[in-house]
Amino acid sequence: MSLEKFVKEHKTAFDDEKMPEAASLDFEARLKSALHPKETKVKSLKTIRYVSIAASVALLITFGYWYQNKQERIEMRDNLVLALGESDTNSSRLEAIYEIEDQFANEKEDEKILKAFFKILKADSDANSKIAVIDALLKFPDNQLVRNNLIEALGNETEPLVQLKLIKSVATLREQRAKAPLKKIIEDEEALPLVKGNASALLAMLNQ
Amino acid sequence: MQVYQMYKDMLYNVSLRIIKNQHDAQDTVHDAFIKAFQNMSKLNNDLNLGPWLKRIVINCSLDLLRHKKKLGWLQESYEFQQEDTQTDEFEDISLKVEDVKKAIHALKDKYRIILVLYLIEDYSHKEIAEQLGLKEGTVRNQYVRGKRLLKQQLQNKMIV
Numbered sequence: 409m410s411l412e413k414f415v416k417e418h419k420t421a422f423d424d425e426k427m428p429e430a431a432s433l434d435f436e437a438r439l440k441s442a443l444h445p446k447e448t449k450v451k452s453l454k455t456i457r458y459v460s461i462a463a464s465v466a467l468l469i470t471f472g473y474w475y476q477n478k479q480e481r482i483e484m485r486d487n488l489v490l491a492l493g494e495s496d497t498n499s500s501r502l503e504a505i506y507e508i509e510d511q512f513a514n515e516k517e518d519e520k521i522l523k524a525f526f527k528i529l530k531a532d533s534d535a536n537s538k539i540a541v542i543d544a545l546l547k548f549p550d551n552q553l554v555r556n557n558l559i560e561a562l563g564n565e566t567e568p569l570v571q572l573k574l575i576k577s578v579a580t581l582r583e584q585r586a587k588a589p590l591k592k593i594i595e596d597e598e599a600l601p602l603v604k605g606n607a608s609a610l611l612a613m614l615n616q
Numbered sequence: 617m618q619v620y621q622m623y624k625d626m627l628y629n630v631s632l633r634i635i636k637n638q639h640d641a642q643d644t645v646h647d648a649f650i651k652a653f654q655n656m657s658k659l660n661n662d663l664n665l666g667p668w669l670k671r672i673v674i675n676c677s678l679d680l681l682r683h684k685k686k687l688g689w690l691q692e693s694y695e696f697q698q699e700d701t702q703t704d705e706f707e708d709i710s711l712k713v714e715d716v717k718k719a720i721h722a723l724k725d726k727y728r729i730i731l732v733l734y735l736i737e738d739y740s741h742k743e744i745a746e747q748l749g750l751k752e753g754t755v756r757n758q759y760v761r762g763k764r765l766l767k768q769q770l771q772n773k774m775i776v
Contacts (some may be wrong), residue, residue, distance in 0.1 A: 411767060414711045417737045421713040422736055427628040431642045435620060435649065442650045499768035503724070506761055510726075536764055 483513065483524065489524045498534040505540045517548045526553075529561045538570045542577055548579055563589035568600045575606045586616055620649055623666060633732045634677040636721065642681055647672040663695040671683075674737065678729075678747065687725070711770065719769040727762030734759055 415422070488508045495501035501576045505528070508521055518537070542561075548554045562574040571593065578586040593599050593607040627648060632643040652672050659668055681687045720728055733739040733747070739761065747753040 411711070411716075411770075412735060415716065418713050418716075419736060422717060423626060425625070425629050425632055426647065427624045427642065431646070432617075432624075434642075435646045437644055438617070439650060439653070442654070489658040497772055499765055499772055502765055502768055505767075513673070534768075536768060538762075540761075557625060593710070 432460055446503075485518060485520060489520050492524050493527070498537060500539055501528070501533065501537045505537060505544060508538075509544045517551055517554075522551070524554060526557045528566070529557060535567050535569045538565075538567070539573050542570075544553060544575050546577055546580065554582060559583060559585050562586060563592055566598075568603050571599070571603045572606055575603070575610055579610050582614070584614055587611060589594075590614075619665070623669050624649075626666070629670055630670055630737065631673050631677045632721075633736065634674065634729055635680060637700040639678060641677075644676045645673060648676045651676065653759060674733070674747070675740060679726070682731075715773060716766075717772060719766050719773070722769065723765060726766055730755055731766065732775050747773065 411563055422438065434458055483584060485508075488511065490509065492501065492504040495504050496604075505525075508524075511517060512521065522545075528537055528541045529545075538561075542558070543552045558574060558577055562571070565571050566573055575590070575593075590607045592612045594604050594611065596604075599607075624645060627645045628641055631648075632638065635641050635644060648669065652669055654689075657672075659665065678687070720731060723731065730744055732743050732765045734741065739747070741752050741755045745755045748755070752759075
């Protein structure tokens with residue numbers, strides 16, 4: 409059964425917590441005070457002035473810490489890459505990949521991060537992590553290293569789901585150098601017919 | 617108080633799933649009831665009372681997280697390319713509600729909240745996007761990711 413179907417079918421079982429009885433008394437009191445609200449005080453100009461000064465100071469401090477923040481970003485990147493390398497479960501590895509992608513989403517590709525991603529592609533990692541890495545790498549279609557590594561992975565990968573993802577990726581990149589690994593897949597007796605079919609279709613497209 | 621007694625547990629569960637803190641969830645349910653009572657005239661049909669209260673408590677719960685600055689991940693979120701959902705097809709494990717609850721609870725807020733709103737509270741991706749101020753594509757991708765992480769956790773558990 410699919411996860412979605414399971415949750416939808418057992419939805420009522422997820423509502424098993426009870427609101428503590430003592431909370432009802434608390435609510436009655438709150439309801440009474442809410443129905444008889446006290447008059448609100450008008451903020452004085454003085455307060456507004458203090459707030460503006462505080463805001464200006466905060467702005468200055470923010471500006472002053474800009475450089476420090478930059479250093480912290482580098483440190484954060486190193487920690488995330490380290491965490492990725494040390495992930496001992498599939499879910500923690502997947503989470504680390506997503507975290508890196510989120511944190512550095514709008515930035516130029518980073519060599520350290522790319523290297524860590526390439527390592528996952530080459531290693532004996534799980535399919536979900538590899539697919540997540542491929543998605544992340546595809547955000548840099550013009551990077552030659554990214555293209556090289558995706559083609560290399562296409563030639564070495566044996567997991568069907570990842571093979572399909574790689575074929576789709578290489579098709580997006582319209583990479584002529586993918587012909588050799590595609591032929592290898594087509595000739596591989598152990599490759600799934602679905603994978604072979606996709607590889608043949610892409611090869612035909614690249615030969616046009 | 618009748619309405620309160622009738623719906624308090626349901627709303628408490630909804631809020632607790634989002635906030636993950638019992639005391640805050642209780643307060644939020646109370647805030648939601650007070651808000652609802654103050655705006656009762658806006659409810660056109662009494663039959664919609666339950667879903668209407670649910671919406672209010674979800675709004676209040678998200679407001680509380682915003683207030684506590686626990687929705688900082690919204691700024692980090694951006695529109696991804698449509699992710700491949702191929703891997704979500706191989707779903708062949710026997711599940712237990714308790715395990716799924718624990719696994720959802722363990723997810724990071726950015727996946728958990730979207731998953732809870734979509735799977736349990738029946739929000740559409742579009743509604744979640746509007747509620748959180750995100751693009752619909754971002755919500756869809758975070759959902760796919762969250763589901764992948766959830767499945768991964770459940771599979772790990774089964775292996776162990």
